[in-house]
Amino acid sequence: MRDTLLLESRDYLPSEQMPVAVAERYPQEGFATHTHQFCEIVIVWRGNGLHVLNDRPYRITCGDLFYVRASDCHSYESVHDLVLDNIIYCPERLRLGAQWESLLPPFAASDERYWRLSTQGMAQARPIIAKLSQESRKTDSLSLQLTEVLLLQLAIVLKRHRYAVDKAHMLPDGEQLDLLMAALQSGIDGPFELAVFCQQHHLTERALKLLFRQQTGMTINHYLRQLRLCQAKRLLRRREFRISDIAARCGFEDSNYFSVVFAREAGMTPREYRQRFVAAEEIGP
CATH class of the missing domain: 1.10.10.60 (Homeodomain-like)
Structure with a gap:
């Protein structure tokens, strides 16, 4: 079996309390096979590449949306001007009493990881992610709460505007x-x-x-x-x-x-x- 890199939460989140972070990939280079100590949402803004998720290849480009669980194994190959955001979150750190089970893994029961995000959805998600990126770099208690609220807002926007490729x-x-x-x-x-x-x-x-x-x-x-x-x-x-x-x-x-x-x-x-x-x-x- 191939050696798999483990990405640790401490390398991406500013404190042990912060539940969310944004890893901006402008561009996303090729990245070896890896798993995480966290979950992530992947939104592709531009360019193209090959995303291999649990040994299944996806040709990705603008509007592609993935929900990646911590145990999922994935990599990026053959990338060309690929621009994406990784919204990183630690489920065990979420404190807001929201209906996460209908919005995000590992709470959501569905095994469907790949969706398309409509143009309207992308336009609505961008400013939320920008604000989330700013707040998640801070460590005060208000920012901790606001990042979780922003994650909830983003999760709702994504669910509202995502669609399966056969729909x-x-x-x-x-x-x-x-x-x-x-x-x-x-x-x-x-x-x-x-x-x-x-x-x-x-x-x-x-x-x-x-x-x-x-x-x-x-x-x-x-x-x-x-x-x-x-x-x-x-x-x-x-x-x-x-x-x-x-x-x-x-x-x-x-x-x-x-x-x-x-x-x-x-x-x-x-x-x-x-x-x-x-x-x-x-x-x-």
């Missing part, structure tokens, strides 16, 4: 980037026609391409290909799917072309990638 119908009209992201992530297994999408939502194709590149650092086609490759990596770890079936499930009509693209991106063939995890399972921890 595009929940998004209001006019949020162009949100609609496009949802369409891309829910349509990995088939062709995506940008012109048809723009016509359906009364959008300008050229302007949408420019907006997407400004926010993510990628073209739409590149992002969609990365999503498909992440999905392929997940499926390759399951022995019941043949490689040709995985190619089809990930939107590649030609399994040979899929193998070429996969090898170029991952540095190994799909078969070699699968064998690496099969071998790890046989060896055990």
Whole structure:
């Protein structure tokens, strides 16, 4: 098993009483596999990269939202101008009698860690996080209380404006980037026609391409290909799917072309990638 770095609370929080801190990653560099003595909320503002959470790869970009528990193991790889905030919190230090069980892990029963945050949600979260960053650097009793109140406000905003990638119908009209992201992530297994999408939502194709590149650092086609490759990596770890079936499930009509693209991106063939995890399972921890 790989050596895993443990990040300690004392290195991120100014006192043993402070429940919350903000770790600003402007930019977020590649970061080795690690766990924590704390939980964290990860909000991606710009750029792109690979977030590997409990051995599951996610191609991340602006608007991606993760809830990470202390025991979760994760890392960042292949990052490009990736900008994000880590909102760190110690559950055992929270004193406010709030309904945390419906808002944040480890209180929340749901195992769902990955969401998308709407454009409106990102706009509302930013000033809360800025204030939280300021107050969490202090150690007086009022700041201790205010940081927890701000964390509660942030948690509510995130829950109100987050959405699952297969729930595009929940998004209001006019949020162009949100609609496009949802369409891309829910349509990995088939062709995506940008012109048809723009016509359906009364959008300008050229302007949408420019907006997407400004926010993510990628073209739409590149992002969609990365999503498909992440999905392929997940499926390759399951022995019941043949490689040709995985190619089809990930939107590649030609399994040979899929193998070429996969090898170029991952540095190994799909078969070699699968064998690496099969071998790890046989060896055990």
